[in-house]
Amino acid sequence: MLRGENGAGKSTLLRMIAGLNEATEGSILIFGAPTREARHDIGYMAHAPLLYDELDGMENLRFFARLYGLDSDQPLAEAMQRVGLDPALTRRIGQYSQGMRQRLSLARAIFHRPRLLLLDEPFSNVDPQSATQIAKLLAGMRSAGDTILLVTHQIGLLANLADEYLVMSRGQLVDRGFMAGVQA
Amino acid sequence: MKAGPATTGKGEKSMSITRLTWINVRKDLRLEWRSRDVLNSMLFFSLLVVVIFSFAFSPTVDESRRIAGGLVWIAFLFSMVMALNQSWARELRNGVLDAYRVSPAPAEALFLGKCLGNFIFVILLECLMAPLFMVFYNLSSVGPLWQLVVIALLGTWALVVNGTFFAAMSIRTRNRELMLPLLLLPISIPAVGSMVTATTQVLTGEGSPVMQMKFLAGFCVVFTTACFLLFGTVLNAE
Numbered sequence: 001m002l003r004g005e006n007g008a009g010k011s012t013l014l015r016m017i018a019g020l021n022e023a024t025e026g027s028i029l030i031f032g033a034p035t036r037e038a039r040h041d042i043g044y045m046a047h048a049p050l051l052y053d054e055l056d057g058m059e060n061l062r063f064f065a066r067l068y069g070l071d072s073d074q075p076l077a078e079a080m081q082r083v084g085l086d087p088a089l090t091r092r093i094g095q096y097s098q099g100m101r102q103r104l105s106l107a108r109a110i111f112h113r114p115r116l117l118l119l120d121e122p123f124s125n126v127d128p129q130s131a132t133q134i135a136k137l138l139a140g141m142r143s144a145g146d147t148i149l150l151v152t153h154q155i156g157l158l159a160n161l162a163d164e165y166l167v168m169s170r171g172q173l174v175d176r177g178f179m180a181g182v183q184a
Numbered sequence: 185m186k187a188g189p190a191t192t193g194k195g196e197k198s199m200s201i202t203r204l205t206w207i208n209v210r211k212d213l214r215l216e217w218r219s220r221d222v223l224n225s226m227l228f229f230s231l232l233v234v235v236i237f238s239f240a241f242s243p244t245v246d247e248s249r250r251i252a253g254g255l256v257w258i259a260f261l262f263s264m265v266m267a268l269n270q271s272w273a274r275e276l277r278n279g280v281l282d283a284y285r286v287s288p289a290p291a292e293a294l295f296l297g298k299c300l301g302n303f304i305f306v307i308l309l310e311c312l313m314a315p316l317f318m319v320f321y322n323l324s325s326v327g328p329l330w331q332l333v334v335i336a337l338l339g340t341w342a343l344v345v346n347g348t349f350f351a352a353m354s355i356r357t358r359n360r361e362l363m364l365p366l367l368l369l370p371i372s373i374p375a376v377g378s379m380v381t382a383t384t385q386v387l388t389g390e391g392s393p394v395m396q397m398k399f400l401a402g403f404c405v406v407f408t409t410a411c412f413l414l415f416g417t418v419l420n421a422e
Contacts (some may be wrong), residue, residue, distance in 0.1 A: 007318055018286050019285070019286065020282055020286065039286065039287060044282075044286045046279055047213045048279030050280055050282055051280065052215060052278070052280055053277065053278065054214075054219050055214070055218075059214075063207065063211050064283060066199070067199075067207070067284065067287040067289035068287060068288060068289075069202065069288075077370040088382060092218075113199060125265065
C-alpha cells in the first residue's frame with residue numbers, strides 16, 4: 001500500500017511503473033523485464049476510468065481485450081462478475097454511476113489476469129458495500145500470488161489485507177514497513 | 185510497414201498490426217455512429233462554406249470550374265481539421281489513451297486505425313457534399329470523372345495522414361484547436377496545391393492532371409511512412 005499527502009508523487013510513481021511516464025533517473029524492471037516487455041503482466045487502474053462513454057461495459061472490455069490478444073468473452077464476463085457487475089448490462093458507460101464506472105475500471109484492469117496490479121485510489125466514489133467487495137477481490141488476488149501496489153487514503157479497508165506499506169513525501173520514499181500492528 | 189505478429193504472453197493469440205488496426209477502425213466507427221460528433225461538425229461546416237460562397241459570388245459556369253477546385257478542397261481541409269481534433273479528444277476523455285498505452289498493442293496500429301477511420305469519415309463527407317457543390321455551382325466535369333475520384337482518394341489520404349499525426353502531436357497542448365492548423369497547414373501546402381491544380385485541370389479539361397496525381401501519390405507514400413515511423417514517439421511523449 002502506497003500512502004502520502006496529496007502531491008507526494010504516488011500517482012506519478014504508479015504511472016512510471018505502468019510505463020506511462022519516463023523515469024528521469026534509474027530504470028524500472030517488472031519481474032526482471034523492462035516495462036515495455038512486461039505489459040501483459042501489468043493491470044493499471046487510474047483516477048480516470050479509462051473507458052469510452054459511448055460503449056457499454058462488455059464492449060469496452062472487448063475492445064481492450066483484443067489489444068491483449070484475447071478473443072473470448074469468457075474472461076471478460078468473469079471479470080465483470082468479480083467486481084459485481086452484470087455482463088448483460090447494455091447501458092452505456094456515460095450513464096453509469098461513479099461507483100459502477102470505478103468497478104468496471106477495475107474489471108478492465110484485471111480481465112487479462114495481470115501478475116502486477118497498479119491501483120490508484122480504487123475505493124474513491126465507491127459505496128461502502130462495493131468497497132468491501134473490491135477489498136475482498138484484491139485479497140483473493142493477493143492470496144493467489146499476484147502483486148498489488150495500491151494508492152489509497154482509506155487504510156481501514158486494507159488494514160488486514162495489505163502486507164506492506166510505503167509512505168511518500170515530495171517525490172521521495174520516506175517510510176516503509178509491514179502492516180501488522182498498523183492502526184487504521 | 186511491419187505486419188507480423190506482436191509479442192504476446194500467457195497464451196493469448198498473437199496479434200498482427202493489420203488486425204489491431206481493424207479493431208481500432210471498428211471501434212472508431214462504432215463511437216462515431218453513436219455520437220456523430222465528427223460527421224455533424226464536418227457536414228455543418230462544409231455546408232456553410234458551399235452556401236455562403238455561392239451566395240457571395242454567384243459565379244458563371246466557367247468561373248465555377250476555375251474556382252471550384254480551390255473552394256472544394258479548402259472546405260474539406262478546414263472541416264477535416266475540426267474532425268481530427270475531435271477524434272483524438274475522444275481518446276483523451278476519461279484518459280482512455282492511457283489504457284491503450286499500457287496495453288501491449290503497438291502504437292502504429294492505433295495510428296493506422298485512426299487514419300483509416302478519419303479517411304472513411306472525410307470520404308463520406310465528400311460523397312455527401314459533392315452533389316451539393318455540383319448543384320450550387322452548376323458544375324460539370326470536362327475531363328474524365330475517374331481522375332477526380334483518384335485525386336479525391338489520394339488528396340484525402342495525404343491530408344488525413346498528416347492531420348492525424350499532427351492532431352496527436354497537438355492534442356496534449358493547451359491550445360490544441362489553434363495548434364493543429366498551425367502545424368498541419370504549412371506541411372499540407374504542396375499537397376493542397378496539387379489537389380487544387382489537378383481538380384481544376386479535370387473540371388476545365390485544360391491540361392493533364394497526371395503529374396499532379398503522381399506527386400500526390402509520392403506525397404502519400406513519404407508522409408505515411410514518416411508518420412508511421414514517428415508515431416510511437418509522439419504517442420509516448422509526456
